[in-house]
Amino acid sequence: MGERAPPGTFHGGDLDAARNLFPNAPEPWLDLSTGINPVPYPLPTFEASAFQRLPSAFDLLALKRAAATAYGAPGPEHVAAAPGSQILIETLPRLRSASRVAVVEPTYAEHAMAWRRAGHAVETVAEVPTAERFDVVVVVSPNNPDGRIHAADVLVRSASTLAAKGGLLVVDEAFADLEDEGTAGAEFGPSAVRLRSFGKTYGLAGLRLGFALTEPALARRIEAALGPWAVSGPAIAAGLAALPDTAWLGEAAAARARDAARLDRMILRGGGRIVGGTVLFRTATFADGPSLFRRLGEAGIYVRRFPERPAQLRFGLPPDKATWCRLSRVLKPV
Structure with a gap:
């Protein structure tokens, strides 16, 4: 696939771009261009102190304990908390000297761009490489936009090869929490980081909260690079409320899976062919x-398009009955 960087990066959630493209579309927009759970966690009322004071080291440690339990890390020392997983994608390349990096594509474009910006030699590949010519391998699993899940044994072998030379395996699991299968139980060893x-x-994407799960020395380096108070008080409070709530997570996974099946049926009736996805898109x-x-845009519905693959569209999940009906009206066969 070569060394060429993408000509431009398009992100979901950019309603300003949608309005520029379709200035006469009805408001409010129905934004289906992201892969964010459309039914948010019901947050409790926070104490005013969460907004008024700087987060303490005790607050952060409590959050990392909750994340370690939720994500299966050995302990809080294996967790780096950050203001969103995007900043982790940007930070990791700055922690290594110039390296040969393989990014398994097609996938989220920011990974390759972040490593290139930091001066690394990036090559995009179609499969997880086992060859020893790379120092860093980046994999998204489940993948965006096709939902592909990479086999744990393949990733373990890649991690082992990289560990022997001081390399790094990066596994972006941004869409893993609501999936029935994945790599959450796999042990990749010390030369790996999961996002x-x-x-x-x-x-709750607006809160900006994400985690890196890795060996303690790298977790400390990541947090040092992010600096003090990187995670806000409200984000810590939200994480402490939601991460231990396994009942809500299970119910959300089942409900979103039903929504995804409903969306599949709607797309098929509209003449589409499903080529992948997760329960969130x-x-x-x-x-x-x-x-x-x-x-769709003229009807005020924004979906994710791919300029390099113009026949392909990615749909997030509508949040309620009215918006499901709104999407259905446009997707009906014409």
Whole structure:
């Protein structure tokens, strides 16, 4: 796949871009361009102190304990907390000297871009490499946008090869929490870091909270690079409320899986072919992808498009009955 960087990076959630594209679309917009849980965790009322004082070391340690339990890390010393997983994607490349990096694609474009910006030699590959010519391997599992889950034994072998040379395996598990299968139980060893996104799972992306799960020395380096008070008091309070609530997580996973199946049926009726996804988004190809994107936009519905694959669109989940009906009206066969 070569060394070429993508010509431009398109992100979901950019309603300013949607309004520029479709200035006459009805408001409010229905934003289906992200993979964020549309039914957020019901946060309790926070104490005023969460907003008024700087977070303490005790607060942060409590959050990391909760994250270690939720994500299966050995303990809080294996957790680095951050203001979102995106900042972790940006930080990791700055912690290594110039390296040969493999990014398994097609996937979230920011990974390759972050390593390139930090001066590394990046090559995009179609499969997890086992060859010894790379120092860093980056994998997204479940993958965005096709939902592909990479086999744990393949990742373990890659991690072992990298460990022998002081390399690093990066596994972005931003969409793993609500999936039935994945790599959560695998042990990748000390030369690996896993990234988790709190905001996507709990529908609270605006809080900006994410975690890196890794060996203690790297966790400390990540937090040192982020600096003091990187995670806000409200984000810590939200994490402490939501992460231990396994009952809510199980119910959310089941409900979103039903929603994803409903969306699949709607897409198929509209002439699409499902090519992948997770329970938080579905990716499909359409014979008239660009014209469908336009029809949706003119109706005030924003979905994720891929300029390099114009037939392909990615749909997030509508939050309620009214928005499901709104999407259905546009996707009905014409």
